[in-house]
Amino acid sequence: MDNNTLIHKILNRNADESELRQWHELLKNEEFSKEAFSFMLLESGLSVHYGAEFKFRTSKTPALFMRRRFFLAGAAILLVGLGIVLIAKIFFAQPPAAINRSINMVPPPAPPWQLSVTAETIPPAVPMPFRAAPYNPPASNGLGKQGGNSEGGNAEGETKNPDAGLLEQAIRIFSGQFKFTVRLPKNLPNGFSFLTAKRFPPSQNPDKTETALLVYINGSKQLLIFEDTDTKKTRTKSKNASDEKYWHQSVSGELRITFVGAGFSDAEWRLLIKQTIF
């Protein structure tokens, strides 16, 4: 390619990388540079002749100035935003328990799959008013179905120490019809609250348990789940579902679990009440 063609290609912005390199190299040559500058002068002269002109954009709105100003404003906003996100991340990166301890706030609802983990870090639970109704001893041998007062079922309680918000109470039920009442705190904390009642038949079938799991979500929604280890069936009852055989949930926040029926009257049962508040 001759020099003239190269110059035209360069000035028409039609050159490739190698031609551009060649251009820069050739510009060091005085003769070539004079030729190149002559065409550059012609190009700029033609542009000016056909109307290219500069008008100073007033100091109020010069494009570059404004562009710079917008850029700086944008960068400032971005930095502030990043700072907020960073602070929020650092703050909320603490485990929920740490937050609870430090600022005593109600923790957010924990997803179900975290229950076993968060159970260890929950704040000390509000002691649950726990009251077993007095038991009327069986009239004769203590076994067999009793016609006892359902409000005053027999119970012998043994209380394990509440451990980090875990309130467990096992109650020996010798026999008979039993009604157990747990008064729940009126202001349940937001989050999940589980009240588990487990029945163990120690002598006949040690593996047989039946669990009533009452789930509070945000202190309002309730769900009662029964799990029978014999049948492996899980029955879920909504708040309004009725299964008087096993339980009754009153609107005032009391849980009454009533064991009645043939299967429950002739053995010793233990009832484990376990409340876990997340």
Next chain:
Amino acid sequence: MNNPVQTTDGLGESAISALIAAQQAALFRFVLFISQDPSLAEDITQETLIIALDKLHRQGPEGDIGKWLRGIARNVFRRQKAKSRLLLMDEETLEMAEEFYLKRTGGTAEESPYMTALKKCLQLVDNKDREMLELRYTQNPGREALSQTLGISVPALESRMKRTKNQLKKCVEKRTASLNHG
């Protein structure tokens, strides 16, 4: 032709406005010459004048205001060069180019003999070629669009453009020969 600035104190608004108004056209032409890109030249000129405004508020330049402005423009151009690989000048050639430009045009705000010669030479160009140049430099439609408008192929357009510019260059050089060798 120099525009000496006598004061070394900061200038008032009206003095600065007058100075800028007198210099901006010449500055733009110089920047257009070294950048070969009207929009880039506009940006560089604007940036140069903003820097100059700021400096003039604090302290007026001593000596040739045109030279002073071109110095700022060269620095702005160098900064632009770092951003664009398409810039045609490097440090070394930039000074050579400025020297060449000043010799050919005088670097003044007034219309240079070069531009006067160019206008006359354009009158001598064939009408079709002049129309081609006018379309190219007023609308800048791109080679394909321009070739379609003119009803010729792109290679034919490039060839015609090259021939016309060569012709114009020779014509202007002939007319400014005394200036070139002076």
